Every structure is written in structure tokens, then in C-alpha cells.
Amino acid sequence: MKIRTLTAAGMLSVLLAGCGGEAPAPAEPAAPAPPVGAKLTTTPDITAADLGARIAELADDKYEGRAPGTVPGEASAQWIADEFARAGLAPGNPDGTYFQKVEMVAQTVDPATSSLKIAGPEGKSWDLKLGPDAVFITKDQANATVSFADSDLVFVGYGVVAPEANWNDYAGLDVKGKTVVMFVNDPGFITNDEKLFNGKAMTYYGRWTYKFEEAARQGATAALIIHEEKPAAYGWGVVEGSWTGEQSDLVRPDAGASRAKLEGWIQLDHAKALFAAAGLDIDKMRAAANKPGFKPVAMTGLKASATINQTIRKETSRNVIATIKGSEAPDEHLLLMGHWDHLGKGASTDPSEDVINNGAVDNATGTAAIIEIAEKLAAGPAPKRSVTFLAVTLEESGLLGSAYFGETPLIPLKNIVAGINIDALSPSGPAKDIVVVGAGASQLEDLLATVLAENSRTIRPDPNPENGYFYRSDHISLAKKGVPMLYIDSGVDLVEGGVAAGEAFAKTYTDERYHKPADEYDTSWNLAGIEADVKVAAEVITRLANSTDWPNWREGNEFRALRDAQRAAP
Numbered sequence: 001m002k003i004r005t006l007t008a009a010g011m012l013s014v015l016l017a018g019c020g021g022e023a024p025a026p027a028e029p030a031a032p033a034p035p036v037g038a039k040l041t042t043t044p045d046i047t048a049a050d051l052g053a054r055i056a057e058l059a060d061d062k063y064e065g066r067a068p069g070t071v072p073g074e075a076s077a078q079w080i081a082d083e084f085a086r087a088g089l090a091p092g093n094p095d096g097t098y099f100q101k102v103e104m105v106a107q108t109v110d111p112a113t114s115s116l117k118i119a120g121p122e123g124k125s126w127d128l129k130l131g132p133d134a135v136f137i138t139k140d141q142a143n144a145t146v147s148f149a150d151s152d153l154v155f156v157g158y159g160v161v162a163p164e165a166n167w168n169d170y171a172g173l174d175v176k177g178k179t180v181v182m183f184v185n186d187p188g189f190i191t192n193d194e195k196l197f198n199g200k201a202m203t204y205y206g207r208w209t210y211k212f213e214e215a216a217r218q219g220a221t222a223a224l225i226i227h228e229e230k231p232a233a234y235g236w237g238v239v240e241g242s243w244t245g246e247q248s249d250l251v252r253p254d255a256g257a258s259r260a261k262l263e264g265w266i267q268l269d270h271a272k273a274l275f276a277a278a279g280l281d282i283d284k285m286r287a288a289a290n291k292p293g294f295k296p297v298a299m300t301g302l303k304a305s306a307t308i309n310q311t312i313r314k315e316t317s318r319n320v321i322a323t324i325k326g327s328e329a330p331d332e333h334l335l336l337m338g339h340w341d342h343l344g345k346g347a348s349t350d351p352s353e354d355v356i357n358n359g360a361v362d363n364a365t366g367t368a369a370i371i372e373i374a375e376k377l378a379a380g381p382a383p384k385r386s387v388t389f390l391a392v393t394l395e396e397s398g399l400l401g402s403a404y405f406g407e408t409p410l411i412p413l414k415n416i417v418a419g420i421n422i423d424a425l426s427p428s429g430p431a432k433d434i435v436v437v438g439a440g441a442s443q444l445e446d447l448l449a450t451v452l453a454e455n456s457r458t459i460r461p462d463p464n465p466e467n468g469y470f471y472r473s474d475h476i477s478l479a480k481k482g483v484p485m486l487y488i489d490s491g492v493d494l495v496e497g498g499v500a501a502g503e504a505f506a507k508t509y510t511d512e513r514y515h516k517p518a519d520e521y522d523t524s525w526n527l528a529g530i531e532a533d534v535k536v537a538a539e540v541i542t543r544l545a546n547s548t549d550w551p552n553w554r555e556g557n558e559f560r561a562l563r564d565a566q567r568a569a570p
Helices: 008-012 048-058 071-087 208-218 236-243 268-277 282-289 360-378 400-407 444-454 475-479 498-512 528-545 560-568
Strands: 099-109 115-119 125-128 134-137 145-155 179-183 222-226 246-250 262-266 297-324 329-339 385-392 416-422 433-437 458-461 485-490
Touching: 048 071, 048 360, 048 528, 071 297, 071 360, 071 385, 099 134, 099 400, 125 268, 134 236, 134 297, 179 208, 208 222, 208 262, 236 262, 246 400, 262 268, 268 282, 268 297, 297 360, 297 400, 329 360, 329 400, 329 475, 329 528, 360 385, 360 416, 360 528, 385 400, 385 528, 400 475, 416 475, 416 528, 433 444, 444 458, 444 485, 444 528, 475 485, 485 528
Parallel strands: 145 179, 179 222, 222 262, 329 385, 329 416, 416 485, 433 458
Antiparallel strands: 099 246, 099 297, 115 125, 115 297, 134 262, 145 297, 297 385, 433 485
16 A cells, blocks of 8 residues: 655644533644754765765665655755755755745555446457556546546557648547547657658657647547557556556646546557457558558547546645855856656555665766765855756656746746756766767757866767657756756766676666666665766866856757747847
């Protein structure tokens, strides 16, 4: 069973007895005390030892997987703020605090009483169990029970509407009342046709977040994505681990009324069976969906019915923000960011099972990195420009903390010179390269290349652009606003073992630990590579902070016009 934490405000409310000899209402239990963060002893130098101590602290069981809005999770945010203060950084919020409040809603689907059922021809039916067969949630923030019945299934290819590509998977279709079924990724992935979207490299249209947004814009009752490991870039275990248990979202002005009643994924084998029952060949449908002019196809005879019973609680989470004030141009800011949150605790009927998703790599490493850089820069001398450090919440729920900062920035976005995002560094040892996710996007890469060359290292473009990692981390929330951002990742070409060893380490992590309780800190980790990568990031930020350069997106980049207009504005 999912263990819940209650808000302090809720625990303080006491039901007083009435009158006339009635027994007093039983007192509610005391609010759980937040865990106490460790008082570390670290140095201003960037070292593997200091990084390890900070990663170990953030990945400690006492924070219960750093779930936003929970007592243990928010305690980890407090520890980060305490570390910034200990290093000598000033609060980054103009209100004099280290926090930006982020109003959120936490929703948990009850697997025992919730259902997704597909009725087919000739009495066939599929009762898709939450977890092993399918995952599903609702964005409805107002109703504890959400249901619908007998919704016709329609295959809509990749669920993409891209006017600039003359592409509309919903052409001629009224999806009101219907359940749309679609593939993950975008057209071009399987064909590897560079003229089709961006070929093998995923565009934003391939992200599941976009697909559910578009289904809602079209008015669908429900939306289901077919899971396939290669185009999704992760196995079903990642989907199941990420989409079951408590799910968080920002407070929506319409309480989620504009979204589909159900959003979810189904296993490929079940999708194949559904297509066959509708008289369709899933492979032929996939091929058709990759060609211009695709038209949606009714999955004749299939109707979906669902009931989602959920608990809903409103909470406040927090972005953590701290600043080193510039000595000459304090209003110009360099930004270093990473997300502090992770998935919290999973559910199990076995009390001996480890259900804490500690998130040691994802993203205790990145959070430790920005604290480590903050401590180094705060030791002096003061940079000419300000350097701001932002540890955001709710990344695992869809980049929500960074999106909130992008919409309600505590620094004018035009005053942010540029930024670096650090999300999940690999403890695989030193590498000859650093991976730039979304390589070729900005002029920041020129400075990075210079710093790397001084250390006999190189930039390696994202080896898996088809996985869409550029759109899957917090920098995109700032990039979409125009701010030039660099997303760096650990190298692949290891000093010991080369590319083969680096790729093998990454695959093992993805298959066995990513978004699972196994992502725990290990004292045997080789942190020398992370230390080297953090030093590179620190040097890039330091040089920019002591220059007058304003790096931009490269000509032709989708964000260049936004930045140019932003900088030109009064």
C-alpha cells in the first residue's frame, strides 16, 4: 500500500468535542517530523569525495525518494537550501528566501477499484490491469471518480498535428467521445528518412507529453499510447514505475477539465491483439502512419470503458534558488540548474520489498553538482556577473517546476545570459568526451569545446537523438522562452574500456536501475568522471560570468527568433 504523508496544516486541525457529555473526538496523530539533513564537512574545491557525500545524502532512505509535496521530499529541498546558505550564497528569491513556492496537486489512482476495459466483437474483451497491462491516469483535479463507457477506438497514427510539415493525423476526424490510439515517437523514426520530420532524431511531436496535449485539444475522451521499447527509449518497467503510484501536476486553472478523461499507455502485445480484433494489421498500420497523407482509421468493433478512482491532495512544493551576486553586472545572470525531485515510494504488498526510488543518479548527481559548483564560486573571487543556482521540483511529473519558473521567473528572462542543465551524471569513470544533448543548437558549445580541448577532451553529439532527450529535461522550459541553454551529459568514450564500456554501463543503468528502487548510491562508484565533468561545467560558467559575451542560439534554430526578440525588447 502506498504510504502517505499528510500536510502539517491538516495535522494541526483538531476536532473539538460538542457539548452535553459527548466524548471528545480522538486526537489526530502528531505530524511526522521532517528528517534532519546531514551537516557535511566539505571544501571549496570540486572533489569526488564532496560529490559522493552530497549524492549519498540526497539519495538517503530518510528522504523516501524525494517526492514533491511530502514531508521527507520537501526536507531534501530544505537541505539543499541549507547547503547553499552554508556555502555563503544569498537567497535567490527577492522575498529574501531560498524558495519559490510551486502549487501542486498530487493524485493517486487506486489500482484495486480502477479499471480500463476494452470490449470487442464476438464477445471478446480485455480487462487491462493497471501496471502489468496498461497504465492510466486522469488530469481531472476536481473529481475523485472519473468514468466513461463505450468509447469507440480510433487509430490516429502518431497523434501529430504539424502545420509546418503539412501533417495532420486527425484530418477529417471528430474525436469527441472517442478513444484515440497512437504510436510513440514521431514519423520518420522507423524509416530514418531525414526529410520526414527530423529523421531518426525525435522532435517535440514525438514526446508523450505533446501527444496527450494534442488529444485534449482535439477533444478526445481518452488517449492511449502504444509502448514500444526502441521508439520510447525505455522498457515497460520504466513506464510502469513512472505512471503508477502518486502523480503530481501544477494546479490547473480549469482543474483539468480540458484534458482527456484518461491518459495512458498499453503494452505492445495487447495493442496487437486489439488491432487484430478490429481486422487491422498493426505493422501495416505503422507503415501507413509513417507516410504523408495518413488518415485516421476506425478500430471497428472496439469500445473502451474506464473507471478511475483516485485520491487528490493539494500541496505546495518548492524550487530552491540561490545567487552569487556579480561584482560589476549584478543584473546579468548565468544559470545552473538541475532537478532535486524523484519518484518517491512505490507500492507493494510485501513489507520486506524495497519500494523507495532513491534517484541517486537521477538526479542526486546533478543536484550535488550544482551545489558543488556553488560552493566553489562562492569562495571567491566574486564573478563580474551574477550566477544563480536553481534546483527545481516536479521534473519527474513533466518538467513542472522548471515550467513554473519559466512562466513566473524570479529573474527577468532577458537578463539570463545563458544556462547549463545537469540531469543524471554517470558514475562510470572518466571519459574522453562529454555528451551534448541537442548538439548544434547554441553558441555555448563553442566555449564548451574550448574548455574540453584544454583537458584533451571533446564534445560528442547525443548518440541517440531519436530518444528525444533534448525535450525531456528542465532546460527546455527555459529554451522555449528563448534563453540559450546547454544540456550536458556524461561521456561515452571511457578512458578505461572506450565506447563499448560506456555504452554497456549506460544500458545496464537504463535496464536495471533507471526509475527503479535500484537507483541507489553505491560507495564503490567511480566518481572521477563526475568530478571532471563538474569542473568543466564550472569553468564554462565562470568564464561567461567574467565576460561580456551573450551567446545565442545558432542561426536556424527554433528558439533563435524568440531570443532575438527577447533581447531587443525594452
